[in-house]
Amino acid sequence: GAMGFASPSPPTSLLSEPLSRMDVLSEKIWDYHNKVSQTDEMLQRKLHLRDMLYTAISPVFPLSGLYVVGSSLNGFGNNSSDMDLCLMITNKDLDQKNDAVVVLNLILSTLQYEKFVESQKLILAKVPILRINFAAPFDDITVDLNANNSVAIRNTHLLCYYSSYDWRVRPLVSVVKEWAKRKGINDANKSSFTSYSLVLMVIHFLQCGPTKVLPNLQQSYPNRFSNKVDVRTLNVTMALEEVADDIDQSLSEKTTLGELLIGFLDYYANEFNYDRDAISIRQGRRVEGTPGIPMHHSISNPHFWRSQWRCVCIEEPFTNSNTAHSIYDEMVFEAIKKAFREAHGELQHNHDLDKLMECEPIKA
Known part of the structure; x- marks a missing residue:
């Protein structure tokens, strides 16, 4: 069945007419988010396309499941029409270098007879994907299909719950992603942040910044968000049962968008110690040293530390690898930190979202 649930909105007290209690900057952020976030209509079209693909693929892989993963479903999607899909054909790990490629080639040859498929291309990466383009009326949607990359289903499920935990999470991410894109620092090909890394940075800030807005879901709900849960049973329509968390509700609710x-820009411009700390939403805190690597190894062997973590370390919440491994150029990294500092200074001074968005890309 379709996953995904209604997105939270601000408390009605904030939106009540005639006088909105939202300040101008917060209102601009909220409006901007509503303008760019994925519409329900787009989601429905994507789900329909997923069903069509599954109908074509399931005769070849009869016991498989086809899952929407990534921003189309995790609550952080904008209205661009890329959709990531994960075909699960076994609950064991699949060797991505060889076996996954065989699977994707098989799918490619199956889909080439389908009228609704326009073109396909196999892209060999760490996780190989089949990129599929479609005939009208789906010609505006591009699908990237992987085979058995189950961690994608886990983190989609986890992020879904973070995105709906508090109404401020999604608008904050929308604006941060767009600012980063315009700054030229939301592009993994140019050795900067992926959207996924930026989402993890926002969640970490909301867990560990001066105002705590988000709990650590992996710690609070270990049986829901553990590595051991069979991905085929994950379902994002089930509400979380109440558990005690250490969020000061009155303090959290007073903080505006x-x-x-x-605060987010300030945290990564001035607060966060990149040389010492790793960002880990799994641990819900700043972690000294490198996740998964004993401290003494990384200190005694800085080359090892640099080869794996380089400038900034953002831990993937299920595999403990570094999602920001593409940032390895010190000069690009300095330019990124400068971008955060300048954006923070500017926004703190004039509270003008439009000015923030009218920015020049970084030069490294």
Whole structure:
């Protein structure tokens, strides 16, 4: 069945007419988010396309499941029409270098007879994907299909719950992603952040920044978000049962969207110690040293530390690898830190979202 649930909105007290209690900056962020976030209509079209693909693929892989993963479903999607799909054909790990390629080639030859498929291309990466383009009316949607990359289903499920935990999470991410794109630092090909890394940075800030807005879901709900849960049973429509968390509700609720955006820029411009700390939403805190590597190894062997973690370390919440491994150029990294500092100074000074968005890409 379709996953995904209604997205939370601000408390009605904030939106009540005639006088909105939202300050101008917060209102601009909220409006901007509503303008760019994925519409329900787009989601329905994607789900329909997923069903069509599954109908074509299932005769070849009868016991498989085809899952929407990534931003189309995790609550952080904008209205661009890329959709990531994961075909699960076994609950064991699949060797991505060889076996996954065989599977994707088999799918390629199956889909080439389908009228609705326009073109396909196999892309060999760490996780190989089949990129599929479609005939009208789906000609505006591109699908990237992987085979058995189950961690994608786990983190889609986890991020879904973070994105709906508090109404401020998604608008904050929308604006951060767009600012980063315009700054030229949301592009893994140019050795900067992927959207996924930026989402993890926002969640970490909301767990560990001056105002705690988000709990650590993996710690609070170990049986829901553990590595051991069979991905085929994950279902994002089930509400979380109440558990005690250490969030000061009154403090959290008083903090505006605008304050959170300024705080986010401040945190990564001035607060966060990149040389010492790793970002880990799995541990819900700043972690000294490198996740998964004993401290003494990384200190005694800085080359090892640099080869794996380089400038900035953002831990993938299920595999413990570094999602920001593409940032390895010190000069690009310096330019990124400078971008955060300048954006923070500017926004704190004039509270003008449009000015923040009218920015020049970084030069490294």
